[in-house]
Amino acid sequence: MENVLSNPEKFVRAEVRQLVPYETKHMPQCIKLDANENPFPWPVGMHESMYSEKLAFNRYPDGMGQDLKKTISAYTKTSPEGILIGNGSDELIQLILLTFGGSGQSVIIHPPTFSMYQIAAHLTDTKVVEVPLLNGLDLDTDEILKASLSPEAHVVIICNPNNPTGSLFPREEILRLVRESGKIVVVDEAYAEFSDETLIPEIGNYPNLVILRTFSKAFGMAGLRLGYLLGQPETIALINRVRPPFNVNSFSQKAGILALGYLGEYQAQIQQIKAETHKLHEALTKLPNVTVYPTRANFILFKPSEPDRWAMELLKQGFLVRNMGVLPVLGKCLRISAGLPEENEGFMRAIREISAGSVES
Numbered sequence: 001m002e003n004v005l006s007n008p009e010k011f012v013r014a015e016v017r018q019l020v021p022y023e024t025k026h027m028p029q030c031i032k033l034d035a036n037e038n039p040f041p042w043p044v045g046m047h048e049s050m051y052s053e054k055l056a057f058n059r060y061p062d063g064m065g066q067d068l069k070k071t072i073s074a075y076t077k078t079s080p081e082g083i084l085i086g087n088g089s090d091e092l093i094q095l096i097l098l099t100f101g102g103s104g105q106s107v108i109i110h111p112p113t114f115s116m117y118q119i120a121a122h123l124t125d126t127k128v129v130e131v132p133l134l135n136g137l138d139l140d141t142d143e144i145l146k147a148s149l150s151p152e153a154h155v156v157i158i159c160n161p162n163n164p165t166g167s168l169f170p171r172e173e174i175l176r177l178v179r180e181s182g183k184i185v186v187v188d189e190a191y192a193e194f195s196d197e198t199l200i201p202e203i204g205n206y207p208n209l210v211i212l213r214t215f216s217k218a219f220g221m222a223g224l225r226l227g228y229l230l231g232q233p234e235t236i237a238l239i240n241r242v243r244p245p246f247n248v249n250s251f252s253q254k255a256g257i258l259a260l261g262y263l264g265e266y267q268a269q270i271q272q273i274k275a276e277t278h279k280l281h282e283a284l285t286k287l288p289n290v291t292v293y294p295t296r297a298n299f300i301l302f303k304p305s306e307p308d309r310w311a312m313e314l315l316k317q318g319f320l321v322r323n324m325g326v327l328p329v330l331g332k333c334l335r336i337s338a339g340l341p342e343e344n345e346g347f348m349r350a351i352r353e354i355s356a357g358s359v360e361s
């Protein structure tokens with residue numbers, strides 16, 4: 001008689017069978033320069049307000065996130081009906097592809113770019129069409145438009161500024177894609193507070209333009225998982241159909257509302273992070289054995305002569321950096337984000353020593 005206890009693996013969906021889980025490093029003892037976070041603590045008043053709030057955690061959160069949407073609406077100067085909140089923008093990427101992708105439809109991405117687009121595509125049975133960046137850095141608008149001619153192509157995702165390169169693409173190029181592709185164009189503006197560039201004012205002109213934002217970067221809330229989508233109300237209503245009813249917890253909703261009341265304090269942090277990023281960029285540029293790419297975000301992509309050895313040496317000295325592996329055209333690169341000023345000083349001392357070691361050997 002056949003064993004009634006089945007092997008669970010045989011029931012796994014084909015797409016999931018091929019998936020390698022996304023591994024994250026959790027090394028709180030290190031100086032974390034690997035995840036493009038805001039290294040500063042929350043503004044003092046905000047921290048106090050957050051913990052003096054009496055939130056009813058025995059109740060479900062507001063599934064529609066109405067107060068948070070009102071606050072985001074004032075910050076972005078958009079209508080609350082054109083906002084969808086998510087458990088980090090990671091969740092929202094998945095919801096976009098659940099809505100517009102799937103069933104063999106495709107999403108166009110521009111490698112090297114943020115890896116979650118590809119993962120969400122696999123999870124939602126969406127094909128991935130890759131149009132690599134020109135020289136590893138610049139948007140190939142003509143090729144993306146060609147790829148978008150295919151009836152299967154439903155979504156184009158542009159990451160601006162792009163993670164991991166730091167490139168800021170010309171707004172006219174992106175708007176050309178929005179106008180001429182006729183597809184859903186998602187612009188991921190996770191780092192827009194650092195680049196000071198946004199396409200939000202264009203939303204009213206294009207029902208196929210969707211903008212993705214997050215509280216994880218400039219607002220220092222990576223641990224709370226809070227992101228939002230902006231688009232025309234009719235487009236947002238479509239994505240809202242696939243959203244789990246209580247996807248954003250009450251604590252994160254409250255923190256998001258509070259944060260947008262401390263814009264002055266955050267603006268000071270953002271200016272400091274930009275200045276620190278600039279210092280790190282200059283220090284890397286001065287080293288003889290490193291290629292450094294321009295950035296408009298809070299992180300820097302660079303290519304030392306021996307990236308693996310550099311990542312290892314840095315880790316030995318307590319600095320966690322992101323080893324990007326081999327990127328199209330650019331090859332093996334590392335990525336760092338700006339830490340606290342004293343952390344960055346230590347990092348700059350470390351890379352000068354490591355670089356001098358490379359020259360000697």
Ligand SMILES: Cc1ncc(COP(=O)(O)O)c(C=O)c1O
Pocket residue numbers: 035036087088089090091114159163188190213214215216222225226227
């Ligand atoms: C371009 C980009 N989009 C989205 C995210 C994810 O943001 P969240 O923390 O809101 O999921 C990241 C995080 O690194 C990112 O780099």
